[in-house]
Amino acid sequence: MGLQKSQQTDAYSLILDAIDLGVYRPGDRLVESELAERFGVSRTPIREALQRLETQSLLARDGRSLIVASLDHNQMAELYVVRRELEGLAARLAAQHATPEEVRILREMVEADNALINDPVALARANRRFHKQIHLASHNRYLVQQLDLVHRTMALMATTSLAAQGRGEIAQAEHDTIVRTIENKDAEGAGAALREHISVAFMTRLKQDAARREEET
Template structure:
């Protein structure tokens, strides 16, 4: 049997993971009893997971109910500004500190992700794994924590940019440019490459938003 502490940790991670995978979308109502049954835990750790996620802005109040939060136009812009700065720092640090093994793993991930060109949801998950690996290559635990918070908020965007035509190929080419710079130990080039990547993703998201008007 898992300990009570482990059950509480697992409940938070399970709810967050379900949101991150798109199983619960912005605006969806979360019901404590339903999630407790789904994940096989008591309602207490689910309740505490809800409280933690509400504090982090992942969940929001809608009357007496809790729903998955959504981001407005300004919030999305603010999030991309912060993400660009933090990702650029991670890329510069990775150019200094990434091990040869970490660089090889990043290159291999790009090669493997080429098989997902026509699978936007799977590519979205692969993209998160790539960025997570890049963050770890910075070898700065506090930066990694901040980037994790940013990427939690990114899960509140209900549509992946990889649904846009041609986006996957462009993103993978940009990933290659980022890792090429890291492999060359060129922090300035890595910074510039990842800023271009984030800017391109933001522009794609803005176009998607405009298309839904």
């Protein structure tokens, strides 16, 4: 039973990571046999992982096939509203509860990530690590669980807002402000700084979508 449970978890994580990394993008069809071969996992845990992902609305039905879901404008707006408030709460709690070691790690992340400003893909991965570290520094397991769900859903967006011209540098400056408020144990300032950071990211994504629609017409 333990091995079966482990295989189910591994299959779920493998598919989720592949979506998060853009191996499978919104609209791509996921075939049970192909996934089993790719990941070296039997078809039963793959099937159960797909069912779980469908329940979480990360996959959608297209006839008899399962495809990676996509977010329409309203879904994206709703997601960013929730993300803004939860991320702000995480930063506020981190300012109150983070250990000196956790704060030092955040500072080191910002300094290291400055070297990635011109590499949107690498910066996007670093950005996820940075936000995850803030979530953990909140020391609230229920908040971390909810933010994990939000960030899994973020993977359904085909592009990163960090790909917009100049956004990487601005985002890094915002990260620096967030860490500085956490270092100063300024809970309200940290919450406000992170909420503003998410708001700017949302506006950037809206501009990206508008530009894409214009190119398609």
